[in-house]
Amino acid sequence: MFGAGYVGLVTGAALADLGHEVVIRDVLPERIERLRAGDVPIYEPGLDEVLERNKERLRFTLDVNEAVDGAEFLYVAVGTPQTHSGDADLTAVWAVVDELPEGASGRPIVVMKSTVPVGTGERVRERLDARGLTAVGYVSNPEFLAEGSALADFMSPDRVVVGAFEPEDGDRVVELHRGIDTEIVRTDVASAELVKLAANAFLSTRISFINEIANVCELVGADVVDVARGVGLDHRLGPHFLRAGLGFGGSCFPKDVTALKQLAGNSGYPFLLLQAVWEVNELQKRRVIGKLQKHLGTLRGTTVALLGLAFKPNTDDMREAPSRVIAYRLLAEGAEVRAWDPVAHPDDLHGVELCETVLDAVQNADAAVIVTDWPELRSLASSEVRQAMARPVIVDGRNLLDPEAAHAAGFVYEGVGRPRHASPAEPGFLREHDAELRH
């Protein structure tokens, strides 16, 4: 396994749990040291236990020869970050391909787990052949792991996609997943590469669609939670990924939407739908500011508490987290920004005060914004929080709370696409409330 990042560690651990011998190789000495010491450098529920349980079958190394020695499968799980042009940066992929030693015995198979543009498999094939590594096979085997549930996603996947140039190579990768009961999609390499990008782009499209529906709900007085339920019960559509909120983030959706849009553009087709998916998402993060201004007026000199920083619950990942955009928008509007997150403690959110507890974050705040749907925020609308806040305004960016209960607890509540439940502050209510609270 080349790459001890998120995908490499989870996939390596899961394959070891299936009984396979796994050698995980990375180029970062401190990462390998930590892993050898049993210290897992990423936050993923259950990963520590699986790595511990399979430590007899797992080795960590910096040495490429140790990694490939006797290996039947050479998994590539390195990062393919986005470049400024929106294309994927494949530097780490080429580094692995160019490092593979000649003269490997048998027919080891390079298995691509990293998310790569369509056509990468062809280029790897050419590069291997150019190095005389014609006996090395190539298979595209994209991952569909969601952070926070990655191990379960590997062990009980909706499907395993195997794209191969040589069917026998595909057969062997399918065999590797023995013990996992799921649908196997056998196809060519290019189609397998596109399945991954298209799947993430389509999930992102569902989110931007329901977010636009939510925005319409706010104008026509409908409730997006009910609308999503009514739509999702259609078996042709299903309920998943129809949760309106303040936009998607993470290391995959933003990058893959851009990569697919770029790939289409490079190939001569303007992917208009994905352009809109992207723009809707950028706008959705910023609509929070408008909601705050609606209740607070100018944000200059106000204090706003951001509750949740990670791009979603059950992870400490801040990559492309909507919280970043909202925090900097607020600072630009002259607000003081405090934040709380149970596990994400970024050191690069300059100007934002990180707080130990929710109560610290909302102390004397003029408003609280639920940015990440951490379960512990379900009890936010409490009298304790109301007492602590300067003005009891909650903008629920994930529709996490029960609006009625928030009202009953004396909060001004604003969800996403829930106008009937949104309680515009009665004229003078907040000012009265201010006086009342501040005396």
Ligand code: UDX
């Ligand atoms: C995603 C895919 O789910 C996974 O299959 C793929 O392998 C990697 O990318 P991940 O990025 O971990 O996984 O997060 P996911 O749970 O999909 O959420 C992505 C973003 O969408 C988050 O910011 C989440 O808050 C948001 N989201 C998700 C919504 O706004 N509404 C929804 O209904 C679902």
